[in-house]
Amino acid sequence: MTAATDLGTHPASRQGVTSRRFLSRFEPYFYAAPAIVLLVTVMMVPLVVGLTYTVRDIRILNPFSGGYVGFAHFEAIWHDQNFHNALYNTFWWTVSSLFFQFFLGLTLALLLNRTFPGRRIIQSLVFLPWAVPAFLSGLNWAWMFNPVISPLPQWLFTLGILSEPTNILSDPDLAMWGPIIANIWFGIPFFAITLLAALQSIPGEIYEAASIDGASRKQQFVSITLPFLAPTIAITLMLRTIWIANFADLIIVMTNGGPADSTQIVSSYIFTQAFRRLDFGYASAIAAVLLVLLMAYAVSIIFIRRSLLRET
Amino acid sequence: MASIQITESTKSYGNTAVLHGIDLNIQNGEFIVLVGPSGCGKSTLLRMIAGLEEVTSGSISINERIINDLPPRDRDIAMVFQSYALYPHMSVEENISYAMTLRKSPKEKIASAVNGVSSILGLNGLLERRPKALSGGQRQRVAMGRAIVRDPQAFLFDEPLSNLDARLREQMRSEIRKLHRKLNATSIYVTHDQIEAMTMADRIVAMHDGYIQQVGTPLEIYDKPALKSSHSTGLISLKARRFTCLTLKKSCICLMLGQKCGWSLLYKFP
C-alpha cells in the first residue's frame, strides 16, 4: 500500500498525502462518531450499570442496602406470582394491540393509496393521534371510558359490546381493553405511514401488467401487494412488538396496573417496583429478564425470516 | 492537456480482486475507449482515475505526477456519468457553472464560458430550466456541458450515451468526436458497445475480467483480435454478426446488419 506513495516524485508533499489518506480512511467513522459516543455513554454504559444492579440489593431508602446478593433477585422473580401475572398480561397487551394496530393500519394505508379529492387533508387528520403525547392520550382515554363524563360507555352498551354502560377501567375482567384501545388509537398511524410508504414504492406498471394478465383485484393484492409489503411488514411488526411490550405510559396513566393488578404488564411492574417500592435491584432484574425475552423474540423472528427467505 | 500513466494498478473490494495489474499509457490528447463486457471493471478503472475509488496497489499519474491520494477536486478532471448526475435543485446554467463557481472564477469569465458551451451544445434556450424539465437528450447535453466548461486536463466518460435512443446516440457520438477534435483534450471513454468503440477511439483498450486484453487502434483490433479468449470482448463477434467492413488505409467504413436497428452506416474518418 505504501509502495504507491514511495514512488511519489514529490517527496516533500508525502507527509500531507499520507495524512490525507489517513483522514479519508477515517471519514466514515467521523460522521458516525457523535451518534456512537452518545449511544455508548447514555445508553450502553447505563445498561451495563443497570445489569450490575441485578445482582445487588439496591433499595433507595434503605441505608444498609447495596450488598451483593447473587442470583437472589432472579430466584425471587421465578417465584413471584405478580411477575407471572404481569408476563401473561404483557403477552395479551402486546398481541391484541399489535393485531388491531396492524390490520387497521394496513386498511388505512390501502385506503389512502389512491388519489381522491381531499386525500391530503384526510391523511393529515387520521395521522394526528401519533402526535398526541402518550400521557395525554392516556388521560383523555381514561376520561372517555368514564360513563359520567363521556358518551362512549353508553354507545358501547347500545352496540351490545358492553352489558352495562359502566367504566371498563374499574372492571378487572375488562380493564385491559382500556389501555389497549388507547394504544390502538395511538399506534394505527405508525403502521399506516410505513405501509403507505411501502405501497407507494410499488411500481404502477406491475398492477397494470397483472390486470391485463387477467388478475382480479383480490389476486393482485395477494400476489403483488403482499409480497411487496412483506419486508416492511416484517421489520415494522418486529419493532412495534418490542416497543409495545416496553410501553408502560398508557397503563401507568390510565390504570396504574389496577384494578387488582389486572392491567399490570412487566414494564409497568418494573416501574412500580422501582418508583413506588424504590427497590431498584429487583426492578433491574425484572428489566433484564424482559430484555432477554425481547432479544430472544427478535433473534427468532430474524432467524425465521432468514430460513423462509432461503426456502423461496 | 495531460498524459496519464497507469502502472501495475490493482483494485480489490475486501478479498475480491476486481482489477489485476493494469498497465496503460495514455498520450496527451488521445481518445481512449475502454470496452469490455459488463462487470469487467471498466467503471472501476475510470473511477480510480477520477479519484472516486482508492487504488489498492500500483499507481496512477497525470503528467508524470502520482495522484493516488489526491482527492477528485484537485485532479482537474471532468467526468460524464451514465446517469448524468445533474443537480436536481439547480438550473441548467447553475449546473454548468457550478465547477467554475467553486473555483471562484470571476463572474464575467463564468458567464462567457457558459455562453460558449451552451451555444456549442445547443442549450441556449434551456439555461433557466431545471433538469426535471429536460428530455433525456437535453440532459445528456447538460452533463457534457458541465464537463467541457471547465477546460479540464482530461475527460472521463462512463457509458454516457447508453440511456439515449439509437438515433440520438449516433448523433452524440459524432458530436463528442467533433468536440474532441476541437478541444483536443485527453479523453477516456467507457462503453460496452463495440461499435461505439470502433467508431470513436484513437485507441481501444479491450478489457476482460479485470485484465487488459488488448490495446490498439480500431483497425488493429479488428484485424488481429486477441485470440486468448475470443468469445470474451465480443469485438471479434463483429464478424460473426454479419458485418461487412471495408477497411481503407486509415479509415474504416462498416456496413452492418444489426439485429435490432436495421441497416446503419458506421464511419470513422481519419
Add this chain to the structure above:
Amino acid sequence: MAYYAKSKGQRVVDWSVHYGLLACYLFFALFPLFWLFKVAVTPTKLLYSEGIRMWPSEMTWTNFTQVMTDTDFPQFFINSAIVSGSTAFISTLIAAAAGYSFSRFHYRGKAVIIVLMLVTQMFPLVMLIAPIFRILTPLGLTDSLLGLVVVYTAFNVPFATFLMQSFFDGIPKDLEEAAMIDGNTRFGALVKIIFPLTLPGIAATLGFVFTAAWSELLFALMLVSSPDAVTFPVGLLTFVSKFSVDFGQMMAAGFLALIPAAIFFFLIQRYLVQGLTAGAVKG
C-alpha cells in the same frame, strides 16, 4: 394503484365504501380530541351534569385563561419547547451524519454499530433511569433542561438515524461524486448538494423527534424536580395528583400541549411518507 375500467354502479359503490371507511377512521381519530376540547370549554359547574352532552349548553374560555395566568403552565410550556426544539435539532444533526455514513460508506464495524442501535430499541427504558440518574448527578445535569436534552437525544438518535439513512439511500451517489469532481470536498458536496435534496427528510426527522421529545414523561418525571425545569407532561401529571383536580383546567392545558406537536406533525407527515418511499424504492 392502477386504474380499472368499471361500470358506473360499481364505481359508486366502490367510492361510497371508500369514503365510508375513511369517515370511520376520521371519527375514531378525531372524536377523542374533540372530547378533550369539549371538556376544556365546559364550565366546571356543568362538567358532570352535562357530562355526556355533545356540546355544553354554555361555553367558556376561562379554563384556558386560568391555565395561562394562574398556573406555572406557561413556564412548563416554554421548558418543553426548549427541550423538544433542541432535542429535535441536535438529534437530527447527529442522525443525519450517522445516516449519511451508513448510506454511503462500507467500513469495518458498521454492522456492529447498526446491531447496537437496534438493540437499544429493545431496552425497557425504565431500567436505565437509575444508572442515568447516577451518571448525570455528578455532572450537574439532573434537574436541568440540558440533562433532558442529552438523554432524549440519545434515545431518539437510533430511529432518526435509520430514517435519515433511508432518505440518503434515495439520493443517487453519483450526485456527490459529480460534485467532488466539480471541486467540492466530500463534506462540501454533502452540504451544498445533498443537504438541499434531503430537506424533506430532515423536516420529517425533525418533526418525528420533536413529537417524541414533546411527549416524554418517564425521564422528565425522574430527572427533574425543580419547577424551573419541569416540562409539560410532568406539569400535567402533577395536576392529576393534586388533591382537588380541576379537570377543565387540566384538559385545557392538555389541549394547549397538543397544539405544537400536532402542527408540527401535520406539516411533516407527508414528507415522512415520501421519504420512506424513496428509501424503499432502493432498498
